[in-house]
Amino acid sequence: MSKSFNLNTRNLRYLLYVAFLALLIIAPWVLNPYKIHVLNTVIINIIVILALNLVMGYAGQFAKATVAFMGLGAYMMGLLVTKVDVSFWLAWPAGAVFAALAGTLVALPTFRLKGLYLSIMSISFVLIVHWSFVHLRWVGGASGFFVPTPNFGGLPIERSHGVYLLSVLAMLSAVWVTRNLVASSFGRSLLCLAEREIIAPGFGINVFRTKVTVYTLSGLFAGFAGGLQAINLQFVDPENYWLLQVVNQLLMVALGGVGSILGSILGASFITVLIEALRVFKSLWEFAIGALLLITIIFFPRGLAGILENWFPSIKERRHGP
Amino acid sequence: MNYAVELTDVSVTFGGLHALNSLSCTVPEKQLRGVIGPNGSGKTTLLNVISGVYPASKGEIRLFGDDITQTKSHLRAKMGVVRTYQDASLIKELTVLENVMLGLIPTTRQPLFHIAFRTPRYRATESEMKGTALEALEYVGIQFLADKKGDELSGGQMRLVEIARALAARPKLLLLDEPAAGLSLIRIDEVKELIRKINEDMGVTIILVEHVLNMVMTLCEEITVLVSGEHLVSGSPESVQQDMQVREAYLGKSAVQ
Numbered sequence: 001m002s003k004s005f006n007l008n009t010r011n012l013r014y015l016l017y018v019a020f021l022a023l024l025i026i027a028p029w030v031l032n033p034y035k036i037h038v039l040n041t042v043i044i045n046i047i048v049i050l051a052l053n054l055v056m057g058y059a060g061q062f063a064k065a066t067v068a069f070m071g072l073g074a075y076m077m078g079l080l081v082t083k084v085d086v087s088f089w090l091a092w093p094a095g096a097v098f099a100a101l102a103g104t105l106v107a108l109p110t111f112r113l114k115g116l117y118l119s120i121m122s123i124s125f126v127l128i129v130h131w132s133f134v135h136l137r138w139v140g141g142a143s144g145f146f147v148p149t150p151n152f153g154g155l156p157i158e159r160s161h162g163v164y165l166l167s168v169l170a171m172l173s174a175v176w177v178t179r180n181l182v183a184s185s186f187g188r189s190l191l192c193l194a195e196r197e198i199i200a201p202g203f204g205i206n207v208f209r210t211k212v213t214v215y216t217l218s219g220l221f222a223g224f225a226g227g228l229q230a231i232n233l234q235f236v237d238p239e240n241y242w243l244l245q246v247v248n249q250l251l252m253v254a255l256g257g258v259g260s261i262l263g264s265i266l267g268a269s270f271i272t273v274l275i276e277a278l279r280v281f282k283s284l285w286e287f288a289i290g291a292l293l294l295i296t297i298i299f300f301p302r303g304l305a306g307i308l309e310n311w312f313p314s315i316k317e318r319r320h321g322p
Numbered sequence: 323m324n325y326a327v328e329l330t331d332v333s334v335t336f337g338g339l340h341a342l343n344s345l346s347c348t349v350p351e352k353q354l355r356g357v358i359g360p361n362g363s364g365k366t367t368l369l370n371v372i373s374g375v376y377p378a379s380k381g382e383i384r385l386f387g388d389d390i391t392q393t394k395s396h397l398r399a400k401m402g403v404v405r406t407y408q409d410a411s412l413i414k415e416l417t418v419l420e421n422v423m424l425g426l427i428p429t430t431r432q433p434l435f436h437i438a439f440r441t442p443r444y445r446a447t448e449s450e451m452k453g454t455a456l457e458a459l460e461y462v463g464i465q466f467l468a469d470k471k472g473d474e475l476s477g478g479q480m481r482l483v484e485i486a487r488a489l490a491a492r493p494k495l496l497l498l499d500e501p502a503a504g505l506s507l508i509r510i511d512e513v514k515e516l517i518r519k520i521n522e523d524m525g526v527t528i529i530l531v532e533h534v535l536n537m538v539m540t541l542c543e544e545i546t547v548l549v550s551g552e553h554l555v556s557g558s559p560e561s562v563q564q565d566m567q568v569r570e571a572y573l574g575k576s577a578v579q
Contacts, residue, residue, distance in 0.1 A: 023425055082480065136445075166411055177438050177439075178421060179439055180437055180439070180440045181437055181438060181449075184428075184432060184437040184444065185423070185427050185430065185432045185437075185439055185451070186432070188416060188420055188423060188424050188427075189424070189427065191413055191415045191416060192413050192424060194412060194414065194415075195413050196411060196413070198375075198408060199411050200396075201374065201394070201395035201396040201399065202373055202375070202377070202395065202396075202399055202404070203399060203424055203425055203428065204396050204397075204399035204400050204427040204428030204429050205427060206396045207334075207396070213434065236371075248458075259415070315324075319415070319416055319417070319420045320417075320419065320423060320443065320448065320451075320452060321440075321442075321444065321445065321448040321449075322422050322445035322448045322449050
């Protein structure tokens with residue numbers, strides 16, 4: 001039997017990527033503003049889920065503070081723009097760096113904490129950060145604050161399209177950098193930490209430094225995503241950085257696939273759209289999400305990406321380059 | 323004589339338990355040293371204290387003349403101390419090739435910036451690592467396994483991958499923790515010949531902890547016997563076999579009398 005088109009190599013994965021990219025680029029011309037807004041949320045969530053998957057999936061650390069990092073990125077960017085009158089193009093990376101520093105801070109206790117305790121610590125961090133957003137009057141308080149969308153200078157693009165295209169660009173960069181990280185000694189070290197931390201030093205891996213690095217990177221990604229979310233909503237709302245979002249993000253990781261880039265993309269897309277679709281049914285979506293999380297964990301431990309990889313083994317991620 | 327390892331008065335205690343009790347012992351460079359002893363005699367602890375998994379509670383450890391008593395485990399790996407584990411410690415998410423590449427971290431610098439942006443330097447280090455890892459697999463004779471996942475192998479294949487991973491980094495001191503455990507007789511002979519080859523071809527100092535006595539007796543020029551965390555005796559295989567104390571430790575007092 002001869003095959004005219006071979007799907008057994010990496011072709012299929014590239015085919016998926018190209019199809020996805022084509023859809024993204026034509027989207028603003030076909031979709032109405034509401035749908036662009038939803039799509040933009042999907043794209044921003046992909047960045048956050050990559051950030052969470054780096055720590056949770058690849059490094060196997062049960063820390064889920066990306067929600068707080070996102071919030072810190074959004075607040076820092078928003079405050080710099082509205083109170084200090086800094087340009088968005090400076091405030092955005094500044095917010096991300098601030099979130100990255102928070103990531104470093106959260107990483108410090110991992111020297112002693114593991115598993116459940118690490119999980120509790122990271123949830124506490126989310127609660128403390130959320131409490132600060134709500135209770136510190138000079139950061140806007142419980143009602144949050146408005147953020148103007150950035151000025152795209154001389155570029156001939158509409159404001160909402162500009163934010164959308166910026167998000168697409170950021171998401172593609174995040175996917176590319178994550179893919180590079182995963183296929184390197186750093187990525188392999190993370191997997192070693194996840195599976196058997198005890199033997200890592202024997203391979204010359206500085207366990208503490210590796211953990212601090214991955215938390216910092218995670219904070220950086222989430223901080224960039226937080227800034228994008230703020231300009232997409234044109235508003236910084238403390239309720240966007242709370243426990244409910246922690247649960248949503250966990251579900252995106254679990255449903256998409258733990259430790260998988262494709263999984264991050266699928267999980268973030270599916271859940272974001274689902275939440276939007278069920279929003280009209282009041283609190284039904286909270287029930288749907290809880291049930292979905294249970295079903296995924298029990299029946300599909302490797303998530304959607306795992307199912308796809310079973311069908312097409314060639315789409316499995318490579319852990320080495322070049 | 324130059325020593326690869328010098329232990330002076332080394333103790334390792336867990337709570338009240340002395341896993342190693344004032345142990346002094348030297349291993350000359352390029353020697354293939356066997357370590358035997360009954361269960362719980364401190365053999366694995368000896369490897370752990372040399373590779374830095376546990377700190378020594380007391381005493382001094384020297385590696386090729388340098389005091390490494392306070393040196394952290396990952397830095398000892400960079401100084402050329404590489405070990406294998408009783409349960410072959412392959413990472414299941416990685417392929418065999420990638421597992422061996424993991425062993426190359428001590429000898430390769432791959433800065434994060436270059437990784438993140440896929441610079442030529444990343445590409446160069448990565449393909450160099452790949453080449454070295456393939457060479458190591460070839461040396462051990464299992465290059466055909468390169469693309470298998472860590473959990474698709476038999477026990478014997480896992481041992482060989484582990485040895486390849488240890489070799490890839492060109493260690494100066496190789497610590498082998500029961501490489502023959504759970505292997506068939508034919509496989510044991512293969513592993514034995516491999517260890518001999520590594521020691522002779524590459525001039526690597528090897529400390530071999532093993533329960534298969536026949537393997538240790540025919541392979542090692544000098545054997546150290548540990549009993550209850552203490553250094554009982556060191557000597558040639560013949561002298562150790564003749565030693566009354568050793569027989570007593572293994573067989574019990576009444577059997578010897």
